[in-house]
Amino acid sequence: MNWVKTGLTQHKVNLFSMSDSDPSLLTTSTLAPWRSPLARALHRNRSRPYSRYFQLATVTAEGRPTNRTVVFRGWLPDTNTLTVVTDQRSAKVTDIATHPWAEACWYFTHTREQFRLGGPIQVVGADAALGEARQQAWESLSDSSRQQFYWPHPARPRAPEADFSPQAIGDIPPAAFCLVLLTPHQVDHLELRGSPQNRTLYTRQADAPWQIQAVNP
Secondary structure: OEEEEEOOEEEEEOOOOHHHOOHHHOOOOOOOOOHHHHHHHHHHOOOOHHHHEEEEEEEOOOOOEEEEEEEOOOEOOOOOOEEEEEEOOOHHHHHHHHOOEEEEEEEEOOOOEEEEEEEEEEEEOOOOOOHHHHHHHHHHOOHHHHHHHHOOOOOOOOOOOOOOOOOOOOOOOOOOEEEEEEOOOEEEEEEOOOOOOEEEEEEOOOOOOOEEEEEOO
């Protein structure tokens, strides 16, 4: 159990544990049918560095929507789970603990297509399961990205004595470093090129096969 302070409120946060995880995280799964068009979009937009960024929307404890831009960090091995990283002290960790469902919105400018991926979301902290995946995510970051996890508490008032000087980076990630896992259960793929445009919905319930349906744009 971990405590996270946001503003003047202290929240109790349950980080990811193997016992309450989504089953799709624990077993090898075949690639979802939406993975091929997404992989194609990533490949065709690879010359644009910002194609690795998408917007991640969550819901606050007060029931309000909140959104931010995150960096895609790859797939959890042998799953259809997207990974990003975050600071355990950030507000999104409290959001996820309260409402463990999120949606990513990913727009590719070169091919003019959008993916909206919604599903359960989980946080992997220092004392949680999947420590190896968290460690690999830490090692894949640049030094400048890793430095940010040693900075003072995010979103707190900036004190004159706040220390943002470079810190020694250890092989073991600090407690503030977390891996975030989004496992889509529904995907909306919109291709804006062409007339009419093409739109495809992918949905999955529990362990049932993915359902694919072409719909009006």
